Amino acid sequence: MSIRKSRNYFSPEYMSQQKGKDMGYGLHPLDDYLRKDRIPHIWCPGCGLGVVLSSFLRALENTGIPMEKTAVVSGIGCTGRVAGYLNIDSFHLTHGRAIPFATGLKIGNPHMMTTVFSGDGDLFAIGGNHFIHAARRNVDFNVICVNNFNFGMTGGQSGPTTPTEATTTTTPFGGFEHPFNLPGVAAGSGAVYVARWTTYHVEALINSLEEALNKKGFCFIEVLAPCPTGYGRRTGQKTGKDTMKYYRDNSRIEHGADPTKVSLDGGEIVVGKFVDRDAPTYQERRGEIFQAIRDKMGVK
C-alpha cells in the first residue's frame, strides 16, 4: 500500500501542472474577485469559509463599490487566508493584528472601504484587546468574524468561543472555560452595527453584509461556520452537512434581541441583527475638532 503524500498547493511544480487546465475558473460570476493563480484554495471539504466568502463578494457586488477602493485585512488562521484569494488590495497580517493594521490603513486612506476578515481565535483570543478598542473608537470599517468554535488551522484546539463542555485536542476531557458572547462584547464596546448569522442563512447574511458595507462606523458580523475537520468530528458533527442541519434545527431569528443575552454554549442559536444605531465615527469627530483648532489658529 502506498502512502499518499500530501499535496503542496503552493509549490511551483503543482502550479505549473495546473496551468492551462480548465479548472472551471471564469464560469462563476464572482470569479473576477478572485486571484485566478491562487485557486484551488486550502480549505477542507465541508468548511464554511467558502460560503462566507462568496456571501461577502455578493454583498460587495451589490454595493457597487469599485474593487480598487476595497481592501481586506486578515489575521492568522484558516479565515486569515481569505485575504490571499481576493483580487483586491489584501493584507495577511500577523496573528491578532488585523484590526490595528486596518485602523492605520483606513485612517491613512479614508477612501478605502476596509473590511477585516478573520476568525474567532485571531480576533478574540490574541487580538481581543484591539477589537474592543477599535469598537470604542468607532473607526469606520467592518469586522467579519467567522466563528468555527476552535483553532482550525493548528488542528482543533479549544479557543475563546469553544462551548464549555466541548472536547477538543486541548480539552481532551471536556472544557471548563466559559466562551465569549461575541455580539455582547461588540455591542458593549461600542459597535454601531452587530449581527450574527450562520452559513445556513445565506440570503440574510448577504443582506447584513451589504448593510454593514454601506454603514459608517465600526460594524461587526459574526458568522457561525462548520469546521468538520478541526471541531465537528470531535463534537458529533462529522460532516459540514451535519453542522448545517444543526444550524437549521437550532437557530432562531430574533432581530433586535438583547446582545448580552445571545450567548452560545451548545444549545439554541439566536441569529439576527441585534444593533443598528448611528454614532459619529472616529474620523468625523477628529475631523471636526481638528478643523476647529485650525480655524482658531488661522491655518488652512
Added chain:
Amino acid sequence: MKPGTYFMDGNTACAEAAIAVGCTFFASYPITPATEILERMALRFPEIHGSYLQMEDELASIAAIMGASWAGRKAMTSTSGPGFSLMMENYGFALMTETPCVIVNVMRGGPSTGLPTMVAQGDVMQTRWGTHGDVGVVVYCPASPQEMFDLTVEAFNTAEKYRLPVVLLSDAMVAHMTEKVVIPSKEELTVVDRKKPTTSPDDYLPYCPDEDLVPPMACAGEGFGIHVTGLTHDERGYPSVDEETQTYLVTRLINKIRKNSHDILRYEEYRTEDADVIVVAYGSVSRSAREAVDMAREEGMKVGMLRPVTIWPFPEDRIGELAINGLKAFLVAEINFGQMVYEVQRCTEGHCPTYLSPRMGGSIHTPEELVERLYGIYHHEGEEGAP
C-alpha cells in the same frame, strides 16, 4: 516649525523632524522616557492635517503605522524598551513585507520594567536580533538633540529608499537633554520618497526588485490589487512555502542592506588619525568619550574616538582596518554589560585587544573614569595582568 535656531529637547526635536520630512501618521502608546514625542505630535498634528492615534498598546501602534504606510503615508511610532519588546513581532513583519516606517526607541534601564526614568543602552542587540528569523536592519543612534532631528530625517529617508522599518535608537539622556537645535529650511532638507511602480497593474510584480534590490511600492487604493503577507512569498507577493523561495527572498532582504551599506553606513571619527587607543562609544556615552579623548590628549596619550552613527550596519571594515594598522587597543564604553564590544572584537579579528567599560544603567560614564581606564590601557597594555 519655522526654520531657525531653537533651544529644544531631543524628543521634541525628533517629533519636529518627523513633521518636517513629511510624516503625517503617528501612532503610539505612552511610555517613559519617550512620551514627549507622542505629546508633541498630539499638539502639532491638527495644523499639519496629520493623523495621530494613541493606541491601546505597542502591538497596535506598530500595526497601525504599517497600515498607514501601505495607505501611502509616512508613518512613525515611538516607544521605550518594554514597548519595543512588544513590537518585535511586527518589526519582523515590516522587514519581511518591506514596509517603510520609523520606530523610535528611547532606551531606558532594563531588563523588564527596569529603570523607567533613567538612561541605558541595553537594546543594541535587540534591534539587531530581537525579531525571529534572519534580517538585515538599519538603526541610527543619535548623540544630541540636533542629531535627534537630523537622524530622524535620515531614518525616514532610508526607510523610504530601501523599504524597511528603520529604528532610531535614542536613550533617555539624549531624549531629555535640552540643547541648541537648528531646524533647516525646506530647501536645505533632503526628502526621499518611496519608488512607485512604472509598469501597468497587469505587469506589476510587487516583490520584483530593481538593481538596488528594492522593489517599487504600490499602495492600497492605487489600482494594483496588491497582496501583502508575512509568509514567505514570491515576486507576486503570493505565499510560497518552499525552500527555494525562502532562500531567494531572505537572501535579497539581507543583501538589500549589505550591498547598499556604502550608502547607509555612517560613523564619526574624532582625533583618530594618529591614535594608539580608540574609544568606541555611541549615543549619550559618546559625549563623555569625546571629552575623555581631549583630556587624555592633554596628558600626552594619543587617543581617539570612533562613534558609530548607524550601529547597524556596523562600521566593520573601518574597525578591521584600524586594528590591522597597528592600533594598541579598542575600548568600548557602553551602558550595558557588553553588547557592541563583541561586534568590535569580531571585526578586529584578533589583531588588537578590545576592552570593555561597562555600566549597568542609571547614568553615563564620566570622562574622568574613561581617562583613568585609558591610562591603564595606554601605559600597561601587554604587561602581565594589565590593564
